[in-house]
Amino acid sequence: ETGVTQSPTHLIKTRGQQVTLRCSSQSGHNTVSWYQQALGQGPQFIFQYYREEENGRGNFPPRFSGLQFPNYSSELNVNALELDDSALYLCASSLTGTAETQYFGPGTRLLVL
Amino acid sequence: DAKTTQPNSMESNEEEPVHLPCNHSTISGTDYIHWYRQLPSQGPEYVIHGLTSNVNNRMASLAIAEDRKSSTLILHRATLRDAAVYYCTSHNSGGSNYKLTFGKGTLLTVNP
Numbered sequence: 123e124t125g126v127t128q129s130p131t132h133l134i135k136t137r138g139q140q141v142t143l144r145c146s147s148q149s150g151h152n153t154v155s156w157y158q159q160a161l162g163q164g165p166q167f168i169f170q171y172y173r174e175e176e177n178g179r180g181n182f183p184p185r186f187s188g189l190q191f192p193n194y195s196s197e198l199n200v201n202a203l204e205l206d207d208s209a210l211y212l213c214a215s216s217l218t219g220t221a222e223t224q225y226f227g228p229g230t231r232l233l234v235l
Numbered sequence: 236d237a238k239t240t241q242p243n244s245m246e247s248n249e250e251e252p253v254h255l256p257c258n259h260s261t262i263s264g265t266d267y268i269h270w271y272r273q274l275p276s277q278g279p280e281y282v283i284h285g286l287t288s289n290v291n292n293r294m295a296s297l298a299i300a301e302d303r304k305s306s307t308l309i310l311h312r313a314t315l316r317d318a319a320v321y322y323c324t325s326h327n328s329g330g331s332n333y334k335l336t337f338g339k340g341t342l343l344t345v346n347p
Contacts, residue, residue: 126278155334164322164337165279178334212278214335223269224335226278 124149126215126227134233135203143198143230147215153177154196155224156188159210171196172218208234239323239338246344247313255308255341257323262303267326269335270297270308272319279322282308318345 127146135141147154153172157165167180171190185201194215200207210231214224240258247253259268267286271279283290283297285306290297296309310317320340 157335157337162339164339165335167334167336170334180334214278223281223284225281226271228276228278 126213126225128211128213128227128230130230131228132231132233134235136235137203137205139203139234140199140201141203141232143200143211143213143232145196145198145213145215145227147194147196147213148225151215151217151225152194153216153218153222154190154194155214155216156196156198157212157214158182159212159229161209165212168198177218203234205234208232239325239336241321241323241338241341243339244342244344246346247310248346249315250312253310253313253317253343253345255310255321255323255343256305257307258305259323259325260304262325264303268297268299268303268306269324269326270295271322271324271335271337272317273322273340274319282321284326313343313345315345315347318343 126148129144155170156168159165168182169179170177174190187199190196210229212226212229214226216222216224267284269284270282273279283292283295285297285299298307320342322337322340324335324337
């Protein structure tokens with residue numbers, strides 16, 4: 123069973139640029155959730171994708187967008203990067219249900235200068 | 236979204252039990268309580284979850300108060316590998332949006 127993988131592991135961008143982060147979900151999982159984790163804080167929910175459709179969104183602006191592909195892998199896109207976007211971005215996959223466990227990847231560390 | 240409150244940090248000795256408390260007084264009746272832990276430089280790892288009844292698994296036990304306003308994660312014999320940030324989360328099962336709402340977590344230090 124392959125776990126959740128994310129790429130790249132680290133990334134440095136400058137303010138105003140755009141970034142795409144990638145996530146491969148665990149085999150058999152049809153739902154992907156993205157979280158942002160600032161230093162010293164708990165993860166904050168960005169959005170979730172289920173069968174290629176957005177299935178809920180947290181309190182993040184529209185410049186945070188995503189995609190889910192037919193193989194259930196996913197991308198997180200952030201446009202017009204701001205310094206405060208510097209964080210660890212976590213992807214979690216799961217099977218949609220009433221209390222499904224979410225399996226997290228190791229995250230992508232984004233630094234915006 | 237239900238808010239969870241945990242102590243910022245706790246300390247334990249190796250091979251002793253650890254009780255990690257969590258307050259979730261605003262949790263709704265259908266929200267599950269999930270616990271995750273995060274080791275340095277890793278993503279969160281699932282520990283245990285429950286709705287109303289106490290739960291046990293190979294990693295830990297979860298004791299849920301009768302009024303569901305609080306819960307306690309119990310590590311029966313702490314090891315050095317249990318040193319991590321422990322998050323108590325509410326799992327919103329309303330509609331089809333199953334998001335986890337994390338607080339700041341409890342940093343558990345385990346002394347040898």
